[in-house]
Amino acid sequence: MSPQDFKALRQTDTLETKPDDEERTRELISKHGKKVMFNKNSSKGNHCLYRAVAFVFGMTKQKHIDNLLKAVEQYLLYHSSHFAYHEGVSKKVYEEHVRGFKQHGYGDGDVLIALQAIFRANIMLYQRGKYVSPHCSDNHTLDNTIDLMYVGNHYEAVESSEGMSKRSTDLRNKKAK
Numbered sequence: 001m002s003p004q005d006f007k008a009l010r011q012t013d014t015l016e017t018k019p020d021d022e023e024r025t026r027e028l029i030s031k032h033g034k035k036v037m038f039n040k041n042s043s044k045g046n047h048c049l050y051r052a053v054a055f056v057f058g059m060t061k062q063k064h065i066d067n068l069l070k071a072v073e074q075y076l077l078y079h080s081s082h083f084a085y086h087e088g089v090s091k092k093v094y095e096e097h098v099r100g101f102k103q104h105g106y107g108d109g110d111v112l113i114a115l116q117a118i119f120r121a122n123i124m125l126y127q128r129g130k131y132v133s134p135h136c137s138d139n140h141t142l143d144n145t146i147d148l149m150y151v152g153n154h155y156e157a158v159e160s161s162e163g164m165s166k167r168s169t170d171l172r173n174k175k176a177k
Contacts, residue, residue: 022151024129029149029158032131036149037157046105049148052155053115053123056146068118069102075114076101083110107155115146125150126158 029036037055050068054060059068076083076098084094101111112123121144124133147158 021128025126025149025151028129028131029126034147034158037159047107048105049107049111049115049155050105052148052157053119053146055157056159057119071118072111072114073098073101075117076110119146120144121146123148127151 026036047065047069050065050072054064054068059065077095080091080095080098084091087094089097098110101107116123122133123146124131125148127150149156149158
């Protein structure tokens, strides 16, 4: 498989969104006593997944996003043999795919795995009216969880309606140390 074919495959590797997905997903979030945290920066260009996760930790500047992109790239390149094997492509093709994250900004399942490892937190998605764990962490004993909404190829942070959840406050405090 050529690098271009693999890149095209990964960019279309999403389920088709139904017209009522966002409404159903927002209803579920509300039923769980949470709300989507509007992040004015998440709609700027690409990188909404990185911006949503960074927002949970209070990292709102572009340099934070750039640092997070770099950390994800380093993680995926370091583990590229493992990911390439599971993707069924050569290490070279996979590494070219990873280097495209900074430029194109898309985040796939491998990025979610990298973010879980970097922040030592599970990432849970509200999507298609369900609350799911898209990718289990290697370490199932992680205490912290980052909640995100994923609708129509876009990610946003989710927090409790009472304000900042204890989980996110604890995560922010850990990262500040």
